[in-house]
Amino acid sequence: MSNTLAFLRNTWRGLTSMRTALILLFLLALAALPGALLPQRQLNPGKTAEYIAAHGWWGELLDRAQFFEVYGSVWFSAIYLLLMISLVGCLLPRSLEYVKAMRGKPVLTPRNLARMPHHRKSEVDASVDEVLATAHARLKGWRRVEREEDGGVRTISAERGYLRETGNLVFHFGMLGLIIFFALGKLFGYEGQVVVHANGSEFCNAGTFAYDSFRPGLQVDGTELDPFCVKVNSFTAQFAANGQAEVFRADVEYQSGDDLDTGTWRPYELRVNDPLRTEGERIYLLGNGFSPVFTVTYPNGEVRTQATQWQPVDQATMLSEGATKFDPPGVTDEAQRRTQQLAVTGLFAPTAILHGKVLSSARPEPNRPAVAVDIMKGDLGRDSGRSQSIFEIDQSMVDSGRLKRVARENLELGQELRLEDGTKVRFDGVQRWVYLQVSHDPAQTGVLVCAIAMLAGLGASLLIKRRRVWLRVTPVSGDDELRRTVVEVGGLARTDQAGYGEEFTRLSRDLLSVRKGH
Amino acid sequence: MPVNETLGQYGDWAYTTAVAIYVLAMLFFLFEQSFGRKGRQAAARTRVLAGAGGPDEVETTDVPQEPERGRAERIGRMGAALTVLAALLHLASLVLRGVATQRVPWSNMHEYISAICLVGVVTWLVVLRKSPVRHLSAFVLFPVVMLMWIGGSLLYAEPSPLTPPLQSYWIIIHVSAAVIGSGVFLVPGVASVLYLMRSRHERNPDKLAKFGPRLPSLEVLDRIAYRTTVFAFPVFTFGVIAGGIWAEAAWGRFWGWDPKETVAFIAWVIYAAYLHSRATAGWRGNRAAIINVLGFSATVFNLFFVNLVTVGLHSYAGVS
Numbered sequence A: 001m002s003n004t005l006a007f008l009r010n011t012w013r014g015l016t017s018m019r020t021a022l023i024l025l026f027l028l029a030l031a032a033l034p035g036a037l038l039p040q041r042q043l044n045p046g047k048t049a050e051y052i053a054a055h056g057w058w059g060e061l062l063d064r065a066q067f068f069e070v071y072g073s074v075w076f077s078a079i080y081l082l083l084m085i086s087l088v089g090c091l092l093p094r095s096l097e098y099v100k101a102m103r104g105k106p107v108l109t110p111r112n113l114a115r116m117p118h119h120r121k122s123e124v125d126a127s128v129d130e131v132l133a134t135a136h137a138r139l140k141g142w143r144r145v146e147r148e149e150d151g152g153v154r155t156i157s158a159e160r161g162y163l164r165e166t167g168n169l170v171f172h173f174g175m176l177g178l179i180i181f182f183a184l185g186k187l188f189g190y191e192g193q194v195v196v197h198a199n200g201s202e203f204c205n206a207g208t209f210a211y212d213s214f215r216p217g218l219q220v221d222g223t224e225l226d227p228f229c230v231k232v233n234s235f236t237a238q239f240a241a242n243g244q245a246e247v248f249r250a251d252v253e254y255q256s257g258d259d260l261d262t263g264t265w266r267p268y269e270l271r272v273n274d275p276l277r278t279e280g281e282r283i284y285l286l287g288n289g290f291s292p293v294f295t296v297t298y299p300n301g302e303v304r305t306q307a308t309q310w311q312p313v314d315q316a317t318m319l320s321e322g323a324t325k326f327d328p329p330g331v332t333d334e335a336q337r338r339t340q341q342l343a344v345t346g347l348f349a350p351t352a353i354l355h356g357k358v359l360s361s362a363r364p365e366p367n368r369p370a371v372a373v374d375i376m377k378g379d380l381g382r383d384s385g386r387s388q389s390i391f392e393i394d395q396s397m398v399d400s401g402r403l404k405r406v407a408r409e410n411l412e413l414g415q416e417l418r419l420e421d422g423t424k425v426r427f428d429g430v431q432r433w434v435y436l437q438v439s440h441d442p443a444q445t446g447v448l449v450c451a452i453a454m455l456a457g458l459g460a461s462l463l464i465k466r467r468r469v470w471l472r473v474t475p476v477s478g479d480d481e482l483r484r485t486v487v488e489v490g491g492l493a494r495t496d497q498a499g500y501g502e503e504f505t506r507l508s509r510d511l512l513s514v515r516k517g518h
Numbered sequence B: 001m002p003v004n005e006t007l008g009q010y011g012d013w014a015y016t017t018a019v020a021i022y023v024l025a026m027l028f029f030l031f032e033q034s035f036g037r038k039g040r041q042a043a044a045r046t047r048v049l050a051g052a053g054g055p056d057e058v059e060t061t062d063v064p065q066e067p068e069r070g071r072a073e074r075i076g077r078m079g080a081a082l083t084v085l086a087a088l089l090h091l092a093s094l095v096l097r098g099v100a101t102q103r104v105p106w107s108n109m110h111e112y113i114s115a116i117c118l119v120g121v122v123t124w125l126v127v128l129r130k131s132p133v134r135h136l137s138a139f140v141l142f143p144v145v146m147l148m149w150i151g152g153s154l155l156y157a158e159p160s161p162l163t164p165p166l167q168s169y170w171i172i173i174h175v176s177a178a179v180i181g182s183g184v185f186l187v188p189g190v191a192s193v194l195y196l197m198r199s200r201h202e203r204n205p206d207k208l209a210k211f212g213p214r215l216p217s218l219e220v221l222d223r224i225a226y227r228t229t230v231f232a233f234p235v236f237t238f239g240v241i242a243g244g245i246w247a248e249a250a251w252g253r254f255w256g257w258d259p260k261e262t263v264a265f266i267a268w269v270i271y272a273a274y275l276h277s278r279a280t281a282g283w284r285g286n287r288a289a290i291i292n293v294l295g296f297s298a299t300v301f302n303l304f305f306v307n308l309v310t311v312g313l314h315s316y317a318g319v320s
């Protein structure tokens, strides 16, 4: 029993020692490193998968050891948990000591001041009272206590720089709070992304189904999202002559809170760096792109029009690729329907230039839109149960011969092509879309407050210096008229020793230059 | 916002001239380092004279400066004057770029590196006013010249206006703090490398037998490293916090372990470890110096590797 206790006590002591804290700090830095070097699933799932595939068993091993989710990994969490414990174990006794020190008086003047790192002694032409009066005046702002010793000897103990410890504690508690709030944000926050066409289309935060991708916090099940709606009316992008982007702006209207009941729409200019802050959520403009509009006229005269977003492959020219998919109208037979599906896939160029038949884009603005498309006909594989990318067709359907290319052509705006069965596909127009992110983090204000506390505490703890100075004044027995005294000054820097030398020299010079009749 | 190309051109010339003068100054300092008496004097002078049980006499810390009339010292002073001149040109190059583009002159890697170097040089000039270590200036100018050479050739970027992601007043706050923090960290990094050399020599006088004695005492080097780190650390901390605030407005979250954020975090933790090491028995001295060098390595790593090799959200690199 007592062994266990001793073990626990020793573990605790070890864990809360400065040396352990130091080593844990290093481990934390080291553990964070793979996250900068390896692709991380959370940031870039595609790249991560690619990396694992490219590295065989090695990739698998890394994956199993959670190297692609470093910041959620068991080992990273373990280190920071240990550091937290160490921190708490460090802070508790220090806080108690701090309270005691704030109430206490500066320590007794040591017997032998000559032993102090800084020391001076001299005989002055003034009485003990005069020396002490000068000293008190000079040491204004220091915490002082005057004491008496045998033989009429009097001393002053003075100390200053208590705020340093205050700052230090504020800093460390701030850090503790920051870590806690950070974790709370991870539990109760969420993040979702959605593509919205900039033609008056609306997005409402009704549930996770409304998003294209959604990342919930651990305590979020997506059922109780704060309701709000955004309507994207238009999108503007401006570019310099060299093609560099100058302005991205989406003109939106939104409803949140009470506005939902009254049906009021409020306008907002959504820009990069300037999110829309509703009650509880933030909405960001993260990206944009084009949706070519295609109209398919079937042999029986039926018409279908679709605008599906295509994905920019080059941000500088906005050359995009994608797949716009059509189901044949009026076909009820499942098997037949699956031979009649159409997909328009290929490249879209906002400002087209042709090198022979190869399409590319000269500029990011839609000055001369054109597409280079393959028309695929057959089974798109939508019923296979696998989820499909909206940007591409299911390649396995092509490989198995169930989806075939029936035409390939370059089309400019308004041009159309004709399939063998009489179906016509027309490139009708261009729409813009924006990529919005909705973020929710109820704890981020807490994080900010703690960060500011840390910074303030850090400033105090690094700039303020703790210094002690002692003065011992001994009357020299002799002629009463002369009233000479021996003054001894000792100094100790409790932090940042270097630099106290000059300061002490100045201080002791002042303390020793007592004028008679002061 | 059109770019004023003439001013941009003048800025580039000022940059090149500044680098050339830094190189010249470096040669002067190397001369002083190799032939001057300064090295040994420096060590002697800065040993603080507050003696335990010292005499009753009033002591003064201002030891009368020995008149420096040696040729090496004269050349060292010329080196210092050249450094000031180069720093002014360096500043002019940044100001010209800022005026030419009507924005802060630190919005791509070329400018960012240039600004960091300027901060490093200015910090060193400030250190020189307090500590008699002028003869060491070449060791500070060497990394500066290397960085500026890479920044001016491989990473050169034409003056151009800001892209939308960078159009925010946070670029003024966040990046300037990061630049000042990183730039000042250059000085403790160099001082700590020199500390390690001197310490190696002290433990075994055969090692670095020529070079070691010409370095100032461990105490002086440690103090320079500590003082500058203590200044830079809160600035850097502020820079990281400001970065978080900007990220909240730009990317939808204040912290997301983007590679740049991660390495900034690592550098921050290393410098915190440095400060702790000085309060931990057995870690003062050599180990603290090693940690400081590690911290600066992380900063440089962040500057190059993260900007050039990994893909993050920081659209800084301006090289593709």
Ligand code: HEM
Binding pocket: A016, A017, A018, A021, A025, A083, A086, A087, A088, A090, A091, A168, A172, A175, A458, A461, A462, A495, B269, B272, B275, B276, B278, B279
């Ligand atoms: C992420 C973890 C930590 C960070 C970033 C951090 C940061 C800092 C900083 C910047 C200082 C100021 C240094 C100075 O005053 O010179 C400091 C001081 C201090 N910290 Fe920490 N700290 C951390 C964890 C801890 C832990 C776990 C302990 C306890 C074991 C601890 C104990 C101390 C002590 C005792 C000081 C005062 C040192 C002195 O007076 O010089 N810290 N810390």
